[in-house]
Amino acid sequence: MHLFNNHGNSFPSLLFLLKIATRGHALLKKKSDALTVQFRQILKKIVSSKESMGEIMKTSSFSLTEAKYVAGGNIKHVVLENVHTASLKVRSRQENVAGVKLPKFEYFTEGETKNDLTGLARGGQQVQQCRVAYVKAIEVLVELASLQTSFLTLDEAIKTTNRRVNALENVVKPRLENTISYIKGELDELEREDFFRLKKIQGYKKREIEKQLASAKEFEFAEKDSSQKGISRNSAHNLLSAGREKDEDIIF
Amino acid sequence: MANRNQIPTNNSALIAMIADEDTVVGFLLAGVGNVDLRRKTNYLIVDSKTTAKQVEDAFKEFTTREDIAVILISQYVANMIRFLVDSYSKPVPAILEIPSKDHPYDPAHDSILSRVKYLFSAESVASGKR
Numbered sequence: 415m416h417l418f419n420n421h422g423n424s425f426p427s428l429l430f431l432l433k434i435a436t437r438g439h440a441l442l443k444k445k446s447d448a449l450t451v452q453f454r455q456i457l458k459k460i461v462s463s464k465e466s467m468g469e470i471m472k473t474s475s476f477s478l479t480e481a482k483y484v485a486g487g488n489i490k491h492v493v494l495e496n497v498h499t500a501s502l503k504v505r506s507r508q509e510n511v512a513g514v515k516l517p518k519f520e521y522f523t524e525g526e527t528k529n530d531l532t533g534l535a536r537g538g539q540q541v542q543q544c545r546v547a548y549v550k551a552i553e554v555l556v557e558l559a560s561l562q563t564s565f566l567t568l569d570e571a572i573k574t575t576n577r578r579v580n581a582l583e584n585v586v587k588p589r590l591e592n593t594i595s596y597i598k599g600e601l602d603e604l605e606r607e608d609f610f611r612l613k614k615i616q617g618y619k620k621r622e623i624e625k626q627l628a629s630a631k632e633f634e635f636a637e638k639d640s641s642q643k644g645i646s647r648n649s650a651h652n653l654l655s656a657g658r659e660k661d662e663d664i665i666f
Numbered sequence: 667m668a669n670r671n672q673i674p675t676n677n678s679a680l681i682a683m684i685a686d687e688d689t690v691v692g693f694l695l696a697g698v699g700n701v702d703l704r705r706k707t708n709y710l711i712v713d714s715k716t717t718a719k720q721v722e723d724a725f726k727e728f729t730t731r732e733d734i735a736v737i738l739i740s741q742y743v744a745n746m747i748r749f750l751v752d753s754y755s756k757p758v759p760a761i762l763e764i765p766s767k768d769h770p771y772d773p774a775h776d777s778i779l780s781r782v783k784y785l786f787s788a789e790s791v792a793s794g795k796r
Contacts, residue, residue, distance in 0.1 A: 460778070467764065468771035471689075475767050478692045490691045500708070501697035504735045506676045506758070517758065519735060523697065524678070541695070548696035552681070559736045559760035562778055566757040569781075 428597070432590045439582040446575045448512040453568045460561045467554050474547040481540040489541070501525045502549070504556055514571045516564040521556040679735035682728040682759070683709040684721060684743055686766050693738070708734060718746045725750055734759050742769040744777070752777045 482489050501523055508515045681698050683690050690711050700708045710724040725747055728737050741763045744751050765771035773779050
């Protein structure tokens, strides 16, 4: 679509603005639809993820109980002592979905997980299993966190887009259309006035001409008459012009 | 698109926890725990003696920290500060409600799912039907 005129710096015409508004409206509607589709998909994933999270947490919790049992219930102290820098962290990236930047979390391990559980006399295997279970839980949870943030961001984006669609549809376009039809109306009326004025003037002119013709004919008769009756031509003229002037006064 | 919702790309962020002892210990075992030089931790163990105010403070602290991207909170703890959790509207850090041993997961109270209750019909998860 040719958006720019070759003679820059002119005001965009109303019709042009209406065209853009209509186009923008259609595009934004499409965007809103695309985002809503994504939104529902994410929501479905969230619901199923949350359910599986419940399951995984149960399993991990179980595994911890086992480890506690085997290791003699001293686990928590040892673990708490051993906390230094986190070895399990997340990083976030941005993904572009239908024009909206959605965050995505990934978990990663950094450094060595402290395996210094020497305070525990036994149960190394159970503890290891427990650890594995919880790492798995983290995996699911991080995925869930990604989905959740995407969900919230999409929600905002959809609301904003819909706000714009509605604004275009209910405010901008009607205003433009009203202005355009008002102007058209005014122009039509001016045209009609012009036409009417033209007709009126034509009418006057016609009447002027007819009157002149009529008075010319009268003059002919008057001359013939005066020459027959012996009245001078001049007085005949005077008679006629006097009469005509009076008439002019009346009409104009 | 408006830039107010810019979520900064973070190369390295922590997972915070506000949960009961067992859950926290389990995650600490996995390596999630962090204690910095000022002895600030990224977790709060909630037991019967923890007050709602302490939970509130921890929540507020974790949500304002730049280096925390995810907060895991036991659902029954979240219920203690339900008003705070529900009015929290930032996408990051993400708030995840998790079940605990004594309190299995209840979708009816999840602050995220309750927001979209209107999207569901009769057979809905958010309505708590199982």
